[in-house]
Amino acid sequence: MAPKFGTRGLRGLVTELTDDLVADYTRAFLAACPHGGRVFVARDLRESSPRIAEAVIAAARGEGVDVVRAGMLPTPALALASMGAGAAAIMVTGSHIPADRNGLKFYLPGGEVSKNDEARIVAALGRPAAGRSGGVSEGEGIAGAYVDRYVGAFGAEALGGLRIGVYQHSSAARDLLCEIVARLGAEAVPLARSATFVPVDTEAVDPETTQRLAAWCLEHRLDAVVSTDGDADRPMVADHTGRIVPGDVLGPLTAGLLSADVLCTPVSSNTAVDHMGFARVVRTRIGSPYVIAAMEAALAADPAARVAGYEANGGFLLGFEAEGPAGGLPPLATRDSVLPVVAPLARARAEGRTLAGLVSTLPPRFTAADRITGIDTDRAREFLAAMRADPARRAAFFDALPPEEAIDETDGLRVTFEGGAILHLRPSGNAPEFRCYAEAASAEAAQTLLARHLGKLGTEVG
CATH class of the missing domain: 3.30.310.50 (Alpha-D-phosphohexomutase, C-terminal domain)
Incomplete structure (x- = not known):
C-alpha cells in the first residue's frame, strides 16, 4: 500500500518512505502552513527513524528554515517545546503500527494541523527545492521541561508510597516516565526494555501483554503498571491486578481531577462519561483533529469554559489553564500520555483508594x-x-x-x-x-x- 496522508500525518512502509518522498512532504508542509521561521524535528525509536529525520532536516534547511534537532522524544514533549517557541514541528514516528512502517506528524506553532491544513499540504506537493540553507541547532532542555510540567503540577508526594511498574519496551517516553514517576514520590520499577521496536497499541492490547502485566504485578508487588505507545501520545495503565484501565476511563478521571466542565471526545468513547456530572459532553469523529476542532468551537462559544478532550486510546488534550494538586498546569491541546497516567493514580492515592477501587466508583459501563x-x-x-x-x-x-x-x-x-x-x-x-x-x-x-x-x-x- 502506498504511503497515506490523513488525520495523523503521513504513514507508509519504510521502503516507500524514500528520502525524496519525505522531502516532498516536508517542503509542502513548510510552504502551506505557518512555521515561524523554525521547525523542531524529533523521532521515535524505530530503526528507520534516524534516516527519515535526517531527510526532514535536510529538506527543511533547503527551504531556508532553521531547524532545531530535538533527537528522540515523546511527541507531546516535542509539541510542548515547539509551541512554546512559536515554531512548527515534525515528528518522525509510526506511532503504534509495526516496525516495517513509519510516518511523519506535523505541528503548527499553535498546535496540530487541521483537516484544512492537510488539504493545503497535499495541494503543495511536488514543489521544487528552494536551494537555500537554513541553520541547525541542537534542542536543549526539552525533555526536562516536559518532566517539570508534571512534577510542578502534581508535587513530589503525589504518588508517594506506590510501587509502579514502567513497561518500557521501545516507548519514546520509557526513561522520562520512570523519572516522572520517581519524582512524584513513587518507586519506579523498569520492566521489559527492548532493543528492537515493539508496536504497542494501547487500544488493543494483545493477550500475551495482558498476561505479562498480571505476572509483573504479582512478582513485583506493584500498585500499577504504566506505559505508552511508540511515540508516547497514548497511555497504557493497568491496576494492581494487571487489568487494563481503558483510555476512555482514564480520560474522564483526569478531567474530573482538573475540574474540566466541557469534554470533547470521539463517538467511540465509553458512555459512562455522560453520567459523571460534566456540564457538557461533545461527541466527534475519531481522530485528534476532530476533537481539537470541537474544543476550539467550545472555547469560541465560551472563552471561560474549562474544556478538555480525550480519545478512546487515552490521549488527553488540555484546553485551559488547569490547577493541579501542587501547582498550575498550562494548556497543551495535543494528545498527551503522561497526564492521563499521572492524574488517575494521584487521584486514587489522594482518596485513599487503589486505582481499581477508583474505577469501581464509575457508572458500570x-x-x-x-x-x-x-x-x-x-x-x-x-x-x-x-x-x-x-x-x-x-x-x-x-x-x-x-x-x-x-x-x-x-x-x-x-x-x-x-x-x-x-x-x-x-x-x-x-x-x-x-x-x-x-x-x-x-x-x-x-x-x-x-x-x-x-x-x-x-x-x-x-
Whole structure:
C-alpha cells in the first residue's frame, strides 16, 4: 500500500518512505502552513527513524528554515517545546503500527494541523527545492521541561508510597516516565526494555501483554503498571491486578481531577462519561483533529469554559489553564500520555483508594476494542456501506443481539441495541486495519461481544 496522508500525518512502509518522498512532504508542509521561521524535528525509536529525520532536516534547511534537532522524544514533549517557541514541528514516528512502517506528524506553532491544513499540504506537493540553507541547532532542555510540567503540577508526594511498574519496551517516553514517576514520590520499577521496536497499541492490547502485566504485578508487588505507545501520545495503565484501565476511563478521571466542565471526545468513547456530572459532553469523529476542532468551537462559544478532550486510546488534550494538586498546569491541546497516567493514580492515592477501587466508583459501563489487520480495504469499504444501507444485513451480522435501538454514523457504524449493548465498526483511515469497539454493562459481556463480532468481521473483510 502506498504511503497515506490523513488525520495523523503521513504513514507508509519504510521502503516507500524514500528520502525524496519525505522531502516532498516536508517542503509542502513548510510552504502551506505557518512555521515561524523554525521547525523542531524529533523521532521515535524505530530503526528507520534516524534516516527519515535526517531527510526532514535536510529538506527543511533547503527551504531556508532553521531547524532545531530535538533527537528522540515523546511527541507531546516535542509539541510542548515547539509551541512554546512559536515554531512548527515534525515528528518522525509510526506511532503504534509495526516496525516495517513509519510516518511523519506535523505541528503548527499553535498546535496540530487541521483537516484544512492537510488539504493545503497535499495541494503543495511536488514543489521544487528552494536551494537555500537554513541553520541547525541542537534542542536543549526539552525533555526536562516536559518532566517539570508534571512534577510542578502534581508535587513530589503525589504518588508517594506506590510501587509502579514502567513497561518500557521501545516507548519514546520509557526513561522520562520512570523519572516522572520517581519524582512524584513513587518507586519506579523498569520492566521489559527492548532493543528492537515493539508496536504497542494501547487500544488493543494483545493477550500475551495482558498476561505479562498480571505476572509483573504479582512478582513485583506493584500498585500499577504504566506505559505508552511508540511515540508516547497514548497511555497504557493497568491496576494492581494487571487489568487494563481503558483510555476512555482514564480520560474522564483526569478531567474530573482538573475540574474540566466541557469534554470533547470521539463517538467511540465509553458512555459512562455522560453520567459523571460534566456540564457538557461533545461527541466527534475519531481522530485528534476532530476533537481539537470541537474544543476550539467550545472555547469560541465560551472563552471561560474549562474544556478538555480525550480519545478512546487515552490521549488527553488540555484546553485551559488547569490547577493541579501542587501547582498550575498550562494548556497543551495535543494528545498527551503522561497526564492521563499521572492524574488517575494521584487521584486514587489522594482518596485513599487503589486505582481499581477508583474505577469501581464509575457508572458500570465497560468497553473492549481490537482490530483486524492486513484487510482488503476495498472489501472493507463495501462491507461498511452495505451494513449502513441494509437493515437485513445488519440483523444477520448482529444475529445474537436484541433489536436495534439507535444508529450513529458519525464515524463508521455504531449501533446501540435494546438493553444497552453497543457495537461500533470502523475501518482505519491510514492503515489496512478494521477496528471493532464493544460496550456493555460488564467487562465480560463487552469482551464476549468483541470476540464474537471480531471473528465475523475477519470473515467479511479479511
